Amino acid sequence: xxxxxxxxxxxxxxxxxxxxxxxxxxxxxxxxxxxxxxxxxxxxxxxxxxxxxxxxxxxxxxxxxxx
Numbered sequence: 748x749x750x751x752x753x754x755x756x757x758x759x760x761x762x763x764x765x766x767x768x769x770x771x772x773x774x775x776x777x778x779x780x781x782x783x784x785x786x787x788x789x790x791x792x793x794x795x796x797x798x799x800x801x802x803x804x805x806x807x808x809x810x811x812x813x814x
Contacts, residue, residue: 756781761798770811 754762755778764773771790775783776798789795791807 751775751783752781754778755783763795765810767811770807772807772810 751762754775758778760778761774761776763775766773771788772795774785774787774789774795776785776787777783789807791811793807795805795807797805
């Protein structure tokens with residue numbers, strides 16, 4: 748069984764996979780029957796907003812862009 752299936756079956760409402768090579772974040776949401784129904788990819792310059800209340804969106808430039 749894959750990690751995503753375990754998370755979905757456990758009712759984890761959202762999880763992210765940081766792809767350092769692709770410089771993006773894969774976002775999985777809305778678990779149902781062992782799979783995540785909503786999947787998206789967020790790239791630098793796009794807002795990454797968690798489902799939990801957060802005062803400031805994450806900026807992927809902080810993860811991938813070297814100073």
